[in-house]
Amino acid sequence: MKPEIKAKWVKALRSGEYEQAKKYLRTPDGFCCLGVLCDLHAKETGNKWSEDGAYLDDKTHVPQLVCDWSGLVRGGSIEIVVGKNKTWLTDHNDGLNTTPRTFKEIADAIEAQL
Numbered sequence: 185m186k187p188e189i190k191a192k193w194v195k196a197l198r199s200g201e202y203e204q205a206k207k208y209l210r211t212p213d214g215f216c217c218l219g220v221l222c223d224l225h226a227k228e229t230g231n232k233w234s235e236d237g238a239y240l241d242d243k244t245h246v247p248q249l250v251c252d253w254s255g256l257v258r259g260g261s262i263e264i265v266v267g268k269n270k271t272w273l274t275d276h277n278d279g280l281n282t283t284p285r286t287f288k289e290i291a292d293a294i295e296a297q298l
């Protein structure tokens with residue numbers, strides 16, 4: 185991952201500006217951790233979110249343009265350790281197969297491991 189994008193993402197996750205939501209990049213309630221990354225891309229490029237919560241026509245995966253911009257693998261499929269559990273970022277965010285983690289916990293793991 186590109187260090188400058190990682191720093192922006194970690195800062196945004198810790199900022200309190202974003203409400204944490206589950207299952208989708210963006211919902212009426214907030215964003216998942218990968219949705220925050222997409223929102224940073226939107227703010228930098230001027231791309232817009234659709235009314236249904238999709239970013240660049242995707243609701244659940246990080247679009248390829250965002251992956252290229254940030255240096256992530258396609259779809260943002262990243263395994264990290266939070267607590268004692270190693271699983272996908274989305275699982276940590278949504279509490280699938282593990283305890284749901286806060287943006288701060290996810291930010292700490294991203295900072296240390298990516």
